[in-house]
Amino acid sequence: MPDRHDPLPGSVPSPSAAPPPRPTARTPRRIVVISAGVGAGHDGAAAGLADRLTAHGFLVDRHDFLDLLPARTGRLLRGTYRRLLTWAPTGYQRLYAATEHAARPGLVWRALLRSAERRTLRTLTPDTWAVVSTYPGASQVLGALRRRGLLTVPACTYLTDFSVHALWVAPGVDAHLAVHAIPALQAHARGAAGVTVAGPVTDPRFAPADGQRPAARARHGLPEHASLALLVAGSWGVGAVRRAAAEIRDAQVAVPVVVCGRNQALAEQLRRDGIEYAFGWVDDMPGLMHACDVLVQNAGGLTSLEAFAAGLPVASYRCIPGHGRTNAEALEEAGLAAWIRRPEDLGPVLGELLHGPRGRAQRTAGLALHRSGPGPVPAIAARFGGTPTPAAPLPAAGHPVGARSSRTWRGPGDAPSRTPRRPGDAPSRTLRRPGKAPSAGTTVGRPGRRRLALAATVAVATLSLGVAAPLAYSYAEAPARFTAVAHYLDGDRR
Structure with a gap:
């Protein structure tokens, strides 16, 4: 930990201070990736991005923005957000709508974000070449630091959603990378700088089944011949999942296969409801997608991108408030997913996706999405004047990618232990917080x-x-x- 009289990494040095060493052409460049353990989408994008940066020869440090907030504010924010989605969805929808077009964060949010600035700067080593955010709060902090000249390296935002809330666009951020032209246009309309369509990043294990379906169904104990609709509700298992599962079953077009993520209580309740195939934690989400015929989702996040890569048609149904609904609208506009707004349309639309031209068109569009952009690594290098080395081979199919045992890690040459992956989930959230940990016997407070x-x-x-x-x-x-x-x-x- 630097002495309090020393300049912070990434900050403007005093005139008398020696300039920090900069990477040379022969030394790997270090990129800091900041995400947040709020659901799985932000972390999933950060994990995929970090893997690709490492494969191209960059050094990567990853941090959780919630751990950069003072005291236990990050945990409190995560818990409050989850409880709003679970217990007060109408209230969350109103909050989202009230802030969707705000020109800047509110006064309390600005004060809270300001409190994370010093810790954010301390995550940057002198050889840091750029900082990439996959979370709106982190982008706001990076933009503010850039505007005031305290952050001297470029900052980039990787937009993980198909719809762009106002908080995603932070003045001062040098570049905004989008997964598709729809969010790119939305970001540009909000005044974002350096907007580029870079394309999505997903685990390479998500690929078309190509004859693996029978084996995948046998492995997961699923029916051999029935049409299967994979119903997902994010890593938290939130939303009207029980109602959606019952309606899919009653439509008699496909058998529901429900993944509840961390919400084991929901999986148990679904089984009591008569939904035979209800899973909590699933290590092999790519295999489960290979076993199924259509994806039904309610948030429009990382799992949708994984389904597109796996060649599954996607339907949005009974979407969670806020970004779940705006993402559904954007995905429909892009021709990538059907948004089923009424229960009476569920059966007919699923039938079209399973057996009709609509499903074939969506499969084609989803696969094309993953070939639509240069990828975030070339986009980052092009924006900030670097040239990535040829990519090293990514792990073979079946080997987990991005599921690392620590949020803070470096490559290449680093081989941290791996942990099982939850459906649509991301790395474990172990992170050494900035600053010195209290020693044994230290009084932390009442x-x-x-x-x-x-x-x-x-x-x-x-x-x-x-x-x-x-x-x-x-x-x-x-x-x-x-x-x-x-x-x-x-x-x-x-």
Whole structure:
């Protein structure tokens, strides 16, 4: 940890200070990738991007933005976001709509993001060549640092969504990379700098089945001949999953195969509902896609991109609020996924995707998407004046990519241990936080006072962000669910 009198890595040095060493043509260039453990999409994009950067000879450091926030604010934000999606979807939709076209983050958000600046700079070593963000909050911090001259290396945002919320576009960020022309146009309309269509990044194991379907079905214990609809709900298993699974079953067009991610309780409830094929944690998500015939999703994130690479037609149904609905609209506009808005349309649309020209057209469009751009690595190198080396071979099919045991890692030559991958999930979230860890016996603080302070912060942030009305509306709909907030703040995480 640098002395408090030393200049921070990535900051502007004093005139008398010696300039930090810069990479030469013979030394690998280091890129810092900052994502966030909020769902799986941001981390999944960061993992794929880091693998490709490493394969092209770059050194890569990865960090979780939530760990760069002070105290336990990051954990609190993640928990609040998850609980809004689960218990107060109407409130979250109103919050999303209220901030979708905001010119800048609110006052409390700006103060919170400002508190992460110093730790963000400390993640940068002197040989850092560029910083890439896959999370809007991190992009806002990087943009602010660039505008004030405190970050002297280029900053880039990799847009992981098909729709672009206002927070994705941060003044000061040098370049914005999009997976498709639709989000690229949206980002450009919001004033984003250096917009480029780079294409998506997914694990190379996601590829067309090519004769692997019978073996994949046998491996997962699925019916040999029935049409199978793979229903996913992200790594958290949120949304109207039980209702969607029952409606797919009742439509009698395909057998529902449901993946619930970390939500094991949901998987158990689905089995009690009579949904025979309900999975929680799945190590072999590519194989499960090879076994199925169509994907039904509710968020439009990483799993959709993986399905396109696997040659599956995709339908958006009973989408979660906010980005789930705007992504569904953008995917439909791009011709990549059907957005089923009414239950009575579920059976006919699934039939078209399974057996009709609509499904064949979407398979073609999905596969073409993964060949539509140069890829983020050439785009980053072209933007910032570098030339990547020829890519080293990526791991063969069946070998996990991006599932690393630590968020902070470097390559090439680094061989960290691997961990099983959840469906649509990303690397484990172990990360050594910036700064010195307390030694044994160190008094960290009284938990009761800290929780009280966090509760007060949430209350102030809620009022300042203008979400008191949406939360009150949702509370009126389901007040009993909000009693669990008290258990959370008291340390009961069940």
